[in-house]
């Protein structure tokens with residue numbers, strides 16, 4: 001953490017060239033999206049396992065704090081994606097390296113060109129939602145309290161990672177362990193280097209499509225709009241519950257194929273492995289001097305990725321039936337009496 005603050009303060013002091021800023025922004029946007037995705041995959045699984053909790057989670061998304069976060073999230077995803085494509089293109093074309101500075105400016109320009117119309121459309125959904133005088137919005141204290149279990153879970157993941165690292169240190173002889181720092185050039189690291197670039201390219205259409213459906217074509221607020229056609233389907237959300245919204249999407253079959261489940265599975269696998277490997281780069285960079293912590297960070301990332309892949313996949317093969325929708329209706333009635 002101190003090192004992350006140091007990265008920022010040194011960048012400010014150094015008033016680095018645009019390349020330094022591009023690196024910092026790429027890092028911060030990546031970590032921000034990893035954090036969001038962690039909460040998002042867990043709470044999406046509640047649509048299957050705990051319909052009442054899913055109702056609360058989406059009601060929390062529909063509050064001013066999360067609305068501000070939604071704009072920041074979209075900006076992070078768009079910047080990180082465009083900058084990631086720049087990294088991939090330049091890494092494979094050393095003859096273009098002298099255009100690094102210009103390329104970093106072009107990334108900022110493309111990001112702005114995408115974000116301006118997207119933000120205008122998103123803002124339209126926001127105004128419609130908050131202008132409704134009948135609307136009941138959850139209080140800030142409730143919103144913050146609802147995030148506490150996630151904060152505890154994240155701390156526990158770090159503690160578990162360090163504990164496993166300690167056990168590893170006792171079992172494996174110190175001489176057999178690599179010295180601090182990311183072992184560049186190993187076959188495994190070369191695999192991850194290619195994976196980050198290839199998965200990044202595949203994620204672009206998937207995540208842009210997902211965000212277009214959830215923020216532009218419809219808004220986060222339309223997830224609970226009654227008698228509204230669920231985006232990407234021809235089914236109407238009759239109960240106006242977030243659970244029926246997900247059921248409509250996940251139960252849609254085209255030629256016998258559950259297309260949105262398949263789409264979400266591709267998104268889940270690519271994003272989780274890319275995001276947590278990226279998080280490993282960041283965390284091991286800042287703990288390179290301490291073998292226990294450095295290995296602990298690696299274990300935390302592996303643990304986080306495995307938990308999210310398992311929880312997300314179990315949700316994707318689960319069923320959302322009428323009982324779940326009725327439970328969601330009851331939970332909605334309790335939340336907004």
Ligand code: HEM
Nearest residue numbers: 027030031033034081084085196200203204275278279281
């Ligand atoms: C949308 C398409 C995306 C593209 C094109 C992309 C591309 C990249 C590239 C090229 C890197 C550099 C890898 C390296 O240094 O070897 C990277 C790093 C990273 N990415 Fe992505 N990425 C995308 C989406 C995401 C998503 C959705 C997340 C979060 C879940 C994420 C989190 C990260 C993190 C944390 C890093 C490490 C940053 C660092 O080392 O400073 N990325 N990404």
Ligand code: HEM
Nearest residue numbers: 041044045207214220246249264267268271312313315316
């Ligand atoms: C506030 C912004 C977002 C909203 C409102 C939202 C909404 C949803 C909803 C309603 C679902 C349920 C399934 C479906 O309808 O397809 C879902 C699933 C999913 N979303 Fe998002 N999404 C957002 C942002 C993102 C971002 C930025 C990512 C990735 C970088 C992402 C990745 C996923 C994944 C992987 C799933 C499947 C989860 C599972 O397997 O259980 N979402 N999202």
